[in-house]
Structures are given as C-alpha cells and as structure tokens.
Amino acid sequence: MTQPLLEARRLNKSFGAVTAARDIDVAVAAHEVVGIIGANGAGKTTFVNMVTGWLKPSAGRILFAGQDITGRAPRDITRLGICRSFQVAQVFQTATVADNLLIALGIAEAGTGAGSGLRRLRRPDLAARVDALLARYRIADYRDQRAVTLPQGVRKLLDIAMAMVAAPRLLLLDEPTSGISSEEKFELMDIVMAALREDGVTVLFVEHDMEIVDRYVGRVLAFYQGEIICDAPPLQALADPRVKEFVIGEEHSSSGQGVGNAHR
Amino acid sequence: MAAARDWTVAGVTAGFAAAAGLGLLLPDWLMNLTVVAFARALAVLGLMVLWRTGLVSFGHALYYGLGAYTVALLGKQFGISEILVTLPAATLLATAVGFLIGFIVRRYRGIFFAMLNLAFSMVLYGILVKTEALGSTDGFNVHPPSLLGYGPGDAGITLRGIFVLLCAAAWAAAILVHRYLQSTLGHLTTAIRDNEIRVEYLGYSVIRAIHGKYVMSAALAGLGGGFLAIALGQVDPDSMVNWTISGELVFVTILAGPGSVAAPFVGSMVYELIRSYAFEWLPHAWQLIVGVTLLGIIFFLPGGVWSLLARVARRGEAA
Amino acid sequence: MEAAVTTLLDGLVFSSYLFLVSVGLTIIFGVMKILNVAHGSLYAWGAYTSAWLIGVWAEAGLADAGSFLMIAVAAIAVGGVLGFVLERGLIRFMYARDEVIVVLATFATFLILEDVILLVFGVDPYFAYQPMAYLGSAEIGGTLRDVYSLTLIGLAAVIGVVLWVGLTRTRWGKLLAAVIHDRELSVAMGIDVTRVYVLTFVLGAVLGALGGAYVAPMVSVAPGLGVEVIVLSFAVVVIGGMGSIPGAAIGALIVGIFRAVAVHQLPEVELFVVYAVMAVVLVFRPEGLFAPAQARRI
Numbered sequence: 001m002t003q004p005l006l007e008a009r010r011l012n013k014s015f016g017a018v019t020a021a022r023d024i025d026v027a028v029a030a031h032e033v034v035g036i037i038g039a040n041g042a043g044k045t046t047f048v049n050m051v052t053g054w055l056k057p058s059a060g061r062i063l064f065a066g067q068d069i070t071g072r073a074p075r076d077i078t079r080l081g082i083c084r085s086f087q088v089a090q091v092f093q094t095a096t097v098a099d100n101l102l103i104a105l106g107i108a109e110a111g112t113g114a115g116s117g118l119r120r121l122r123r124p125d126l127a128a129r130v131d132a133l134l135a136r137y138r139i140a141d142y143r144d145q146r147a148v149t150l151p152q153g154v155r156k157l158l159d160i161a162m163a164m165v166a167a168p169r170l171l172l173l174d175e176p177t178s179g180i181s182s183e184e185k186f187e188l189m190d191i192v193m194a195a196l197r198e199d200g201v202t203v204l205f206v207e208h209d210m211e212i213v214d215r216y217v218g219r220v221l222a223f224y225q226g227e228i229i230c231d232a233p234p235l236q237a238l239a240d241p242r243v244k245e246f247v248i249g250e251e252h253s254s255s256g257q258g259v260g261n262a263h264r
Numbered sequence: 265m266a267a268a269r270d271w272t273v274a275g276v277t278a279g280f281a282a283a284a285g286l287g288l289l290l291p292d293w294l295m296n297l298t299v300v301a302f303a304r305a306l307a308v309l310g311l312m313v314l315w316r317t318g319l320v321s322f323g324h325a326l327y328y329g330l331g332a333y334t335v336a337l338l339g340k341q342f343g344i345s346e347i348l349v350t351l352p353a354a355t356l357l358a359t360a361v362g363f364l365i366g367f368i369v370r371r372y373r374g375i376f377f378a379m380l381n382l383a384f385s386m387v388l389y390g391i392l393v394k395t396e397a398l399g400s401t402d403g404f405n406v407h408p409p410s411l412l413g414y415g416p417g418d419a420g421i422t423l424r425g426i427f428v429l430l431c432a433a434a435w436a437a438a439i440l441v442h443r444y445l446q447s448t449l450g451h452l453t454t455a456i457r458d459n460e461i462r463v464e465y466l467g468y469s470v471i472r473a474i475h476g477k478y479v480m481s482a483a484l485a486g487l488g489g490g491f492l493a494i495a496l497g498q499v500d501p502d503s504m505v506n507w508t509i510s511g512e513l514v515f516v517t518i519l520a521g522p523g524s525v526a527a528p529f530v531g532s533m534v535y536e537l538i539r540s541y542a543f544e545w546l547p548h549a550w551q552l553i554v555g556v557t558l559l560g561i562i563f564f565l566p567g568g569v570w571s572l573l574a575r576v577a578r579r580g581e582a583a
Numbered sequence: 584m585e586a587a588v589t590t591l592l593d594g595l596v597f598s599s600y601l602f603l604v605s606v607g608l609t610i611i612f613g614v615m616k617i618l619n620v621a622h623g624s625l626y627a628w629g630a631y632t633s634a635w636l637i638g639v640w641a642e643a644g645l646a647d648a649g650s651f652l653m654i655a656v657a658a659i660a661v662g663g664v665l666g667f668v669l670e671r672g673l674i675r676f677m678y679a680r681d682e683v684i685v686v687l688a689t690f691a692t693f694l695i696l697e698d699v700i701l702l703v704f705g706v707d708p709y710f711a712y713q714p715m716a717y718l719g720s721a722e723i724g725g726t727l728r729d730v731y732s733l734t735l736i737g738l739a740a741v742i743g744v745v746l747w748v749g750l751t752r753t754r755w756g757k758l759l760a761a762v763i764h765d766r767e768l769s770v771a772m773g774i775d776v777t778r779v780y781v782l783t784f785v786l787g788a789v790l791g792a793l794g795g796a797y798v799a800p801m802v803s804v805a806p807g808l809g810v811e812v813i814v815l816s817f818a819v820v821v822i823g824g825m826g827s828i829p830g831a832a833i834g835a836l837i838v839g840i841f842r843a844v845a846v847h848q849l850p851e852v853e854l855f856v857v858y859a860v861m862a863v864v865l866v867f868r869p870e871g872l873f874a875p876a877q878a879r880r881i
Contacts, residue, residue: 052465078467090465092458103455106448107466117449117468166467320683368866374682375618376869379821383862386814390854507814511690518687548701555694562688563676 003066005030005202006051006082006170011060013046013226020046022226024060028202030169033193035213035234036206037247038223044206045087047223048172052084053077064170079111083168087175087206089159093148097139097158100147101130104165136195137161152179153188160192164199171196173205177212185209189216210238210248222247272442276526280435287427295423299495301529301536302430304516306488308528309441310481311517316445317477318457319373320517322510323381326365326388327358327482329505331489333398334358336499339407347409347429351490358486359479366478370471382507392501403500406493423495430491437484438525444480445525449473485513515554518561521568531569588724590847591840596732598839599739600798604812605819606746606831607790613763613826614783616682620689621669622791623813624696628665629792630799630808631704633657637711637800647717654714654800658793665696666788670781678780693809701806708805715800732801739835742790746828759783763826818861824870 004027011024021043028034038044049055051062053074062070069077092100105126110117134140137157142150147158156176163171176192177185193216196203207213213220213234220237222230224246230237237243287295307328314321331354338344338353369380392398411425444450452473455463460470493499503509520531542550561568608622636653673692677685718730750756762769762779770776795808802808815838823834838857845853852859 073469074464075467075469078465084465090459090462092455092462094454094458099451103448103451104466106451107463107468110448111467117452118444118447120443120446121448121451122446162462162466320687372865372869375686376865378683378686379817380862380865382814382817383821383858383865386858387855387862390852390856390858393854394851508810514687514690548706549698551694552698555691555696555698558691558694559673559688562684562691 002029004028005032005065006204007063008047008051009061009063011047011050011062012058013043013050013055014058019226021050021057024226024228026221026228026231028170028204030202031200032202032219033217034204034219034221035217036204036221036223037208037210037213037237037243039247042223042247043226044223045174046226048084048174048204048206051077052082052172078166078168081166081169082172083163083166083170084172085156085160085163085174085176087178089152089155091147091150091155091158091162094146096144096146097150097154098130098134098143100158100162101133101165102126104162105129108166133161133165136198138191153184156180157188157191164195164201167199168201170202170204173203175206175208177207177209185212186215214238272524272526273439276435276438276442279526279529280431280438284428284431287424287431292423295427296495297536297540298533299423299427299430300492301532302427302434303488303491303495304513304536305528305532306434306437306491307481307485307513308516308520308532309437309525310484311513312520312522312525312528313441313445313453313477314481315517316453316457316522317474319474320378320514321369321381321481322378322507322514323383323385324481324485324513325505325507325509326381326385327362327485328489328492328509328513329385329388329392329499329501330358330361331355331486332493332499332504333392333489334486335490335493336404336406337398340404343407345407345410347411347426347494350409350494351433351487354490354493355483355487358489359483362479362482362486363475366475366482370475370478382510385505385510386507389501389505389507392505399500401501403498403503405498406496408497409494426491426494433487433491434529437487438529441480441484442525449476453477515558518558519568521565521570523567523570523574527568527570530573534569585725586847589726590843592724592728592733593846594836594840594843595736596839597842598835599735600794601815601819601839602739602743602832602835603735603797604791604794605816605823605835606742606828607787607794608816609820609823609826609828609831610746610790611784611787612820614759615674615678615780617674617677617689618682618686618817618825619784619787620686620813621692621696622689622787622816623809624693624700625662625665625788625791626795626812627700627809628661628696629658629795630802630804631700631709631795632661632792633796633799634709634711634804635704637713638709641711641713647713650711650713650717654793654796657796657799658789661792661796662789663785665792666785667781669788670784674784675777675780693813697806697809706806708803709799710803711800713800729801735797738797742793743828743832750828815857818857821861822864 006026006028008024008026011021013019013021024047036044036047046055050057053069053072053076056071060070061068064080064082067080069080092103095103102121106121109119131140134143137160139154139157139161142154147155150158156179160173160176173192177188180188189212217234220230220232220234221228222237222240222243224242229246230240230243232240238248283298287298290298307324311321311324334354334357335350338350344350365384369377372380393401408422409426411429445453452463452468456470456473463470463473489504492504496503516528516531516535519535520527538553539550542553546553565572604626607625608619611617611619611622633654636657637650640650640653641647669692673688677688715729715731718734720727720729722728750759758774758779761772761774762776766776819831819834819838821834822837823830823832838860841856841860842853845856
C-alpha cells in the first residue's frame with residue numbers, strides 16, 4: 001500500500017472547555033478528491049486550520065508524504081506543498097487581478113534562494129505565467145480590475161488560482177461555493193475541478209451543498225461535534241443514517257441518486 | 265497597471281543632476297534650505313516604504329538623531345571629521361540599532377507600532393537631555409567636515425561640496441529604493457498592508473519582511489541625520505530627537521505621498537520652502553498651516569502632493 | 584524616613600497630575616477607539632483659560648478664595664465648547680477610518696489649536712498664583728510644600744471615584760460599557776451611539792482641560808505647555824491599558840512613583856525612566872496592565 005499523501009493521527013484540539021476536534025484519524029491518498037461535510041461548528045474548519053498550520057493541535061500528529069508537519073507555520077506548510085483557499089476569499093484588495101497572481105508568483109519564487117526576493121517582478125516570463133493562470137481559471141476578462149471590485153465568484157476563483165501558484169500537491173478549499181448563487185455554483189466548480197485535475201492535485205474541500213459534494217468527490221468525510229462520523233464514498237455517506245441525522249437533516253437526504261426522498 | 269513607461273530612473277537622475285548643477289549657482293540660504301530638505305527626504309524615503317506597508321512610526325527621530333549625534337560625536341570625541349568615515353558610521357549605527365529594535369517592533373501594527381517607536385525615541389531623548397557629556401539640551405557643535413583629506417574651505421565651497429555629495433547619495437538611495445519597490449519584496453509592502461494572512465499562506469514571513477523594511481528605514485534616517493548634522497553645524501535633542509521631529513517626518517511623508525521615490529524629495533522641498541517663508545511672515549501661525557495642510561491631505565488628497573503632480577502630468581499627456 | 588515621605592508625596596502629587604491629564608484620554612480611547620493627540624492642547628487651553636480667568640477675577644478685586652471657581656469654569660467651558668466643536672467638526676467624519684489616520688488627524692488638530700493659543704493669548708507667559716497663595720504652605724516630612732499641590736491628590740481621588748461609580752453604577756455608565764464592548768451590537772440594540780460618542784468626547788475634553796486648569800496656578804503657563812503632556816499621558820494610558828480608568832490610575836501611580844524615586848536617587852534617568860517603562864509594557868503586555876477584555880474577531 002503506497003504511503004498516503006496526508007495522514008492525521010489521533011488529532012485533537014480543545015479551546016478551553018470546548019473540544020473542536022476529537023481523535024481525528026484520516027488518511028488521504030494522492031489524487032483523491034475528498035469532500036468534508038458537517039454542520040456549523042462540527043470541526044471542519046478546525047481540521048483545515050490544523051492541516052494548514054493556522055492552529056496547533058492539542059494532541060496528535062499530521063503527516064504529509066511521511067513528513068511530520070504538526071504545528072508548523074502556514075508559510076512552511078505552503079512551501080512543503082499544501083495550499084488552501086478561504087471561505088472568505090483572501091486577496092490583495094487594492095491590486096489588480098493580474099497583480100494578485102504576479103505577487104503570488106513572486107512570493108513562490110522568493111523562497112528559492114538568496115536574493116530571489118529582490119528580482120524584478122514585472123518580467124515577461126512571469127507575465128506569461130499570469131496569463132496562463134488567468135486563462136485556466138477563466139478570469140482573464142477581469143485581469144486589470146482591482147480585486148476589491150470583483151464579483152464574489154471571480155474573487156473566489158482568484159483566491160483558488162493564487163493558492164495554486166505554488167504548484168501544491170494537496171489543496172484544501174474552504175467552502176469554495178459559499179456566497180455564490182446556486183446557478184453559478186456548478187460553473188465555478190467545473191472550472192476549478194478541471195484545472196485541478198489537469199495538475200493532478202489532491203483535493204479536500206469543505207462544502208455545505210450536497211449536490212456539489214455528490215457530483216465532484218470520490219469520498220466523503222462527515223464531521224459532527226469534532227469527530228468524523230462517516231468516511232465513505234458519497235453514495236453511502238449521504239445515505240448513512242447518522243449523516244442524515246446530524247449533517248444533512250432528514251428533509252434534505254441526497255437527491256437524484258435513487259435513494260428515498262424522505263420529505264416531511 | 266497597463267505597461268506605462270517607467271520614467272522614474274531617468275527622471276530621478278535628471279532631477280538630481282539638475283539640482284547638483286543648480287546648486288553651484290544658488291545663493292547660500294537657498295542651498296542650506298535644500299540641504300536640510302534633502303537630508304530629511306532621505307528619512308522620509310524610508311518612512312514611505314513603511315507607509316506603503318501600512319505602518320507609521322512616530323519615533324524615527326531616534327535614527328535621525330542617532331545619525332546626527334554619531335557624526336557630531338566622532339568629531340567631538342575623536343576629532344574625526346572625514347565625511348567618508350562619519351557618514352557611513354552614522355548609517356551603520358542607525359542600521360544596527362534599527363536591526364535590534366526591529367525584532368521587537370516588527371510584531372506590532374497600527375497605533376501600537378507607532379507608539380512603541382515613539383517610546384524608544386523618547387528614551388534616547390531622555391538620555392540625551394539628561395547627559396551633560398552629550399551636551400544636554402544645548403547640544404554641541406559639529407566639527408566642520410573634511411573630504412578625502414581636504415579640510416574645510418570657506419563656508420560656501422564646503423556647503424556646496426556637501427550638497428553635491430548629498431545629491432549623489434540621495435540619487436543612489438532613490439534608485440536603490442525604486443529597484444527594491446519593483447521586486448517581490450517591494451511589492452510585499454502594499455500586499456502586507458492589504459492582506460497579511462494571504463502573504464503568510466503564499467509562503468512568506470510577514471514579520472521578516474517588515475523587519476527588512478524597518479532596517480532600511482533606519483539606515484536611511486541615519487544617513488539623513490548625519491547629513492543634517494553637517495549642514496546645521498550643530499546637534500541638540502530638540503532639533504533631532506524629540507517626538508516633534510518624528511511628527512515632522514511623518515507629516516512630510518503624508519504630504520509627499522507614497523507614489524514615487526521622487527515624492528519625498530519634492531514633498532520635503534515644498535515643506536522646507538513653506539516653512540521658511542511661514543516662519544518669516546507668520547511665525548505664530550506656522551503650526552496652524554501644517555495642521556490644516558495635514559487635515560486637507562487626509563480628507564482630500566490622500567495620495568499626497570505627488571498624486572497631484574501625477575494627475576496634472578496625466579492631463580498634460582492626454583491633452 | 585523624611586526622605587521617604589518626601590519622595591512618596593512627590594510621587595503622589597505627580598501621579599495625581601498624571602492621572603488627571605490621562606483619564607480623559609483613556610476614556611475617549613476606550614469608547615471611541617481614538618487616540619486623541621489634541622488632548623495635549625485641551626490641557627493647554629484649560630491652563631491658559633484658567634490662568635486668564637483667575638487674573639481677571641483678581642483684577643476685579645474679588646476674594647482669592649473664589650478664584651477656585653474660575654478653574655472649574657475654565658475646565659467646563661473649554662472642555663464643553665472645544666470638545667463639542669472638535670467632535671462634531673472633525674471626529675465624527677473619522678469614525679470608520681484607520682486608527683493611524685485618526686491619530687494623524689488629531690495630531691493636525693493639536694498643531695492648529697497650539698497656534699490658535701498664540702493668536703488668542705499671545706506669547707507671554709501667564710502667572711495665576713492666587714489659588715496657590717491662598718492655601719499657603721505646610722511642612723511635611725521635613726520639607727515645606729504648597730498645600731495646593733497636595734490638593735491635587737484629593738482632586739485626583741475624587742475624580743477617580745466619581746468616574747468609577749458613574750461607569751459601574753449608573754445607567755449612563757452601563758451604556759458606555761456596552762458601546763466600549765461592541766459598537767455594532769449597541770447600535771442594533773437601539774443605543775444612540777452618536778450621542779454616546781459626543782458626550783464621551785466632551786467628558787474626556789473637560790477632564791483634560793481640568794488637568795490644565797488645575798495645574799495652571801502651579802506653573803508658568805507658556806507656549807509649548809501641551810507638548811510634553813501628550814507623551815506623558817500616552818505613556819500612562821499605554822501602561823495602564825487603553826480604555827481602563829483603574830488602569831490609568833495604576834499607570835499614573837507607577838510612572839509617578841518611579842519618577843519621584845528617580846528624581847531623588849538618580850536624576851539622570853528621570854525622563855528616560857517613564858518612556859522605558861512605557862516601552863517595556865508595550866513589549867510584554869501591549870494591551871496594557873488593565874485593558875478591558877476585547878472579544879477576538881476572526
């Protein structure tokens with residue numbers, strides 16, 4: 001059995017009396033696409049924050065390609081090959097879309113050797129890479145617009161594109177479609193997943209919309225009160241009684257898969 | 265930004281060449297004024313980099329004063345008046361202190377960053393005021409400078425020599441900072457101001473970046489202070505280290521605006537000219553003018569004087 | 584023993600002075616999150632107005648005892664008028680802006696007000712010794728002291744207690760505490776936050792002016808009076824925690840005692856010690872010793 005790309009072993013996180021993560025044990029293989037679901041406060045974002053270094057686990061270990069990354073800083077984890085996007089897109093508001101990507105490229109380059117941070121940023125080779133990214137994420141039309149003026153969907157795509165600049169092996173997306181209207185959700189996810197598939201990136205994403213989860217993932221992790229209550233392919237996971245009770249809710253059992261619709 | 269021709273290097277070079285040339289013709293009082301303005305502008309150049317990063321220091325008179333007092337003390341204690349020794353020494357000391365203090369201040373933002381710098385600068389102020397050996401509130405004189413062994417000639421020639429040297433140093437500083445601002449680290453100014461979390465997640469240490477800029481600003485302020493000491497011929501705490509001097513530096517930074525490395529020099533000249541005339545005609549309204557101007561900029565011209573010039577230039581191009 | 588008493592009293596007097604000049608600053612910061620550099624000028628305006636009014640009173644041949652009234656009048660007039668004008672004329676346009684920009688704006692205001700003092704009161708110093716002379720001197724701990732400077736301690740204590748009771752026991756105080764804690768929620772609950780802001784600013788201004796007004800008889804009221812006060816009151820507020828009244832009291836005590844000890848034992852470090860303490864506190868506990876709890880916002 002090949003080594004899993006990401007492994008969490010007995011991960012625990014407490015904030016005083018509140019336990020946000022309890023004995024999380026998960027192994028993700030390379031090239032998997034995993035959906036993380038759960039009600040608010042179930043521990044999904046805490047998990048993402050621990051994997052990406054924003055939070056230090058109270059106990060347990062996180063291994064990436066066999067290397068222990070527990071408690072390391074976000075910037076180190078990024079350099080090791082794990083990147084993330086944010087529920088509220090984190091971009092450089094006053095810079096243009098193109099410049100946002102350019103700065104991301106510059107930072108990725110700056111880690112590569114002495115003085116590399118002092119190289120000129122506006123260069124033809126970087127400009128070409130910016131163009132490629134703009135095209136791949138379908139946001140070329142917005143290239144000269146300031147990030148603060150962008151519509152939500154474009155901003156989220158920019159956020160994800162920036163996360164991909166460092167060519168990570170593992171990408172965590174935190175609610176990529178939150179704040180996007182239902183008509184646009186699939187369009188956005190189609191663009192994102194196509195781009196990610198091209199790069200062979202392993203993806204974990206937190207999502208509330210079960211239709212999205214259903215369509216794009218090969219595996220579902222369901223969280224409840226800091227624990228993983230189900231770890232299975234979407235068909236089984238979305239039919240699991242505990243998932244239905246604690247995550248989806250009885251009325252919203254999965255649609256379109258032939259599983260009984262228990263509408264009240 | 266669409267590819268606009270970058271006239272900065274050419275403009276700055278032409279500007280300082282013209283200034284140095286003109287300097288040989290200007291009357292002494294105007295020369296003196298310009299020297300003070302350019303010396304201050306060096307400090308403002310560093311503060312501009314911090315301003316772009318969203319940081320304002322109310323204590324850079326610390327480095328300004330360190331630079332000035334280093335030059336003065338080398339003359340007083342060791343009889344060294346050779347500029348090529350005193351100025352680098354001033355810069356080095358300011359840089360070293362900035363490097364050390366930088367470890368502390370780099371973790372703070374907003375008001376705390378501003379106030380912590382203020383506190384450190386007032387510590388130096390307190391030390392200087394209470395130390396007789398350092399001249400206390402009266403300060404002491406700066407030995408006339410010498411360059412490469414050539415002793416001080418009559419005041420006019422020496423002053424002009426200093427001015428040409430200052431133009432050269434300012435030119436070098438401006439070009440270097442400009443190139444810095446064009447690099448990744450240079451862009452990590454507005455980027456940090458906009459979104460520190462994003463910078464960290466893209467893989468760069470924000471406090472390391474801030475530390476570097478802080479040290480740069482300390483170095484520039486130290487060099488500026490050194491030149492100021494030579495130009496004024498004397499040092500004292502109230503002209504160089506008091507928080508009012510830090511306030512003056514901050515004011516000129518805002519007045520100039522963050523738009524270009526040339527801005528601090530233009531802004532500082534404007535400030536110095538207005539200050540001299542206002543002092544003569546309206547000695548009791550000088551602070552009022554500064555205050556009103558600062559409010560005006562905050563509300564109506566946040567990009568400073570430079571943004572005004574840029575707007576005019578753009579309209580000129582379009583016409 | 585006598586030296587200790589002298590040092591202690593010196594410290595208490597200076598602490599009281601510091602508390603008086605800082606408590607207004609910390610209240611304004613606590614409620615409005617504004618570091619009001621113009622506070623130094625309100626102090627100066629209070630001092631000048633008080634000195635001038637005392638002079639007028641004396642010239643009218645009225646009893647020295649009544650000159651104390653002039654101090655109160657000066658404080659309330661200056662604080663009320665200037666405070667109100669500043670809040671409505673400038674501060675209210677800056678509610679949402681970056682805190683450093685607001686500091687710059689209040690710094691600009693300070694500069695403006697300083698020069699207006701010159702224009703209104705002129706450049707010559709004012710001396711208003713009457714209240715001090717009226718109270719005479721007393722020998723305590725082997726030194727002859729002005730009773731007036733000792734009343735500073737009493738005034739600081741009274742103000743401190745009144746503010747503390749006002750903040751914790753009255754309805755008004757509870758409103759203030761609510762706004763300090765969460766402005767948005769306060770608005771949502773129907774609290775007239777704007778009114779709270781105006782009244783807070785005026786209160787802070789009156790306190791600042793009172794500091795100057797009360798101290799006027801002890802010093803020569805001359806241009807530049809406000810400059811040193813600003814940094815000193817910043818130091819006290821930072822040490823005690825911005826927005827905390829007990830913090831301002833403790834901060835004032837710490838700075839005052841330290842300084843008194845320095846003056847008597849090691850005069851060289853007198854100035855330096857205040858700012859060194861400020862720097863140390865900022866480094867190890869930036870929110871100060873007693874800052875009100877701030878809910879962390881993600």
